[in-house]
Amino acid sequence: QKEVEQDPGPLSVPEGAIVSLNCTYSNSAFQYFMWYRQYSRKGPELLMYTYSSGNKEDGRFTAQVDKSSKYISLFIRDSQPSDSATYLCARGANFGNEKLTFGTGTRLTIIP
Amino acid sequence: EPEVTQTPSHQVTQMGQEVILRCVPISNHLYFYWYRQILGQKVEFLVSFYNNEISEKSEIFDDQFSVERPDGSNFTLKIRSTKLEDSAMYFCASRGDSFWVFGSGTQLSVL
Numbered sequence: 001q002k003e004v005e006q007d008p009g010p011l012s013v014p015e016g017a018i019v020s021l022n023c024t025y026s027n028s029a030f031q032y033f034m035w036y037r038q039y040s041r042k043g044p045e046l047l048m049y050t051y052s053s054g055n056k057e058d059g060r061f062t063a064q065v066d067k068s069s070k071y072i073s074l075f076i077r078d079s080q081p082s083d084s085a086t087y088l089c090a091r092g093a094n095f096g097n098e099k100l101t102f103g104t105g106t107r108l109t110i111i112p
Numbered sequence: 113e114p115e116v117t118q119t120p121s122h123q124v125t126q127m128g129q130e131v132i133l134r135c136v137p138i139s140n141h142l143y144f145y146w147y148r149q150i151l152g153q154k155v156e157f158l159v160s161f162y163n164n165e166i167s168e169k170s171e172i173f174d175d176q177f178s179v180e181r182p183d184g185s186n187f188t189l190k191i192r193s194t195k196l197e198d199s200a201m202y203f204c205a206s207r208g209d210s211f212w213v214f215g216s217g218t219q220l221s222v223l
Contacts, residue, residue, distance in 0.1 A: 034211070043116075043203050043214035044155060088155065092212070097143040097162040100205070100212045102155045 003027055006089050006103030014111050019076040023089035023103050026070065033065050035074045036088040038105065044088055048074065079110045114138040116215035118204050124221045125194055133189045133218045135204030144187045145205040145212070146179065148172070155203065161187065194222045 006023045013019055025033075032051060036044035048063040050056045050072075056063045064073040072089050086107045092100040117136040125131050137144050146158040160167040161179055178190045187206075191198055199222045204215045 032211075036214075038155075041201070041217070041219070043216045045214070046211055049211060097160045097167040097207075099145060099157045099160050099168060101157065104154045 003101050004089060004091055004103040007106055008104045010107040010109060012109045012111055013079060015079060015081060017079050017110075019074075019079050019083070019108060019110075021074040021076075021087050021089070021106050021108070023072040024070055025072065025091050027091075032092050033063070033072050034090045034092070034100070035061075035063055035072075036090060036102070038086045038088055040085075044102075047087070081110045081112050084109045114213070116204055116206055116213050118202075118215035118218050120218060121216065122219045122221070124223065127196055127222055128193050131191050131194055131220065133191075133202050133204075133220070135187045135189075135206075135215055136185055137187055137204065137206030138208065138213060139185070141206035141208040141213075143167075143207040144179075144181070145207070146189045147203045147205060147214075148200040149203065149217075150200045158189070158202075191220075194220075196222050198222050 004025050034049040035047045037047045038044045048058055048061055050063045050065045053065050053067045060077045062075040086105040088105045089103040090100050092098055119134045144161040147155050149155045157170050159169045159173045159179055176192045180188050201217045201219050203217045205212045
């Protein structure tokens, strides 16, 4: 069983729509759940992180974790063409030199 | 804002040649990583490095790969004898007491 599973898409939505991106994970031992954004041929850039179950909001972005169902979501409100990128969910334990494990990424296109 | 710097941005090499990919992590970070991403595929962990030694490595990181922190600032990934399937984007990352910060990557093309 893969540690982090993510629908690869691609996903295309019109500008202004609400976007929902989802991941599931298999191991309950991990404390941090992150969303990275990756533009074409660039490195992953941290977008949001959550430590516990519930919602975390930052501007147009909301990250949600449901530890009981091992489900991670990212919502983007009022989507913009500049949001077009690949979104990677990741999990990691915040101790020592633990590695980050990524999902496959969902390629998102916002259509003007 | 501090950033992880990788050089070169592009590297083209012939199969069987040695390549060294270079990274300058964020100065007060203690944990260092290499990841790779084959075109169209997921970002995969290669190796983690702490206190001048490898902490963990993946199955991909075989005897052809090595890492080094030669001078306290640079962090390098060496591929001894490149294969066609080593063609990928290689990302360096570092971490302090917070989150993993990635560089912009080196695109390695093996011909």
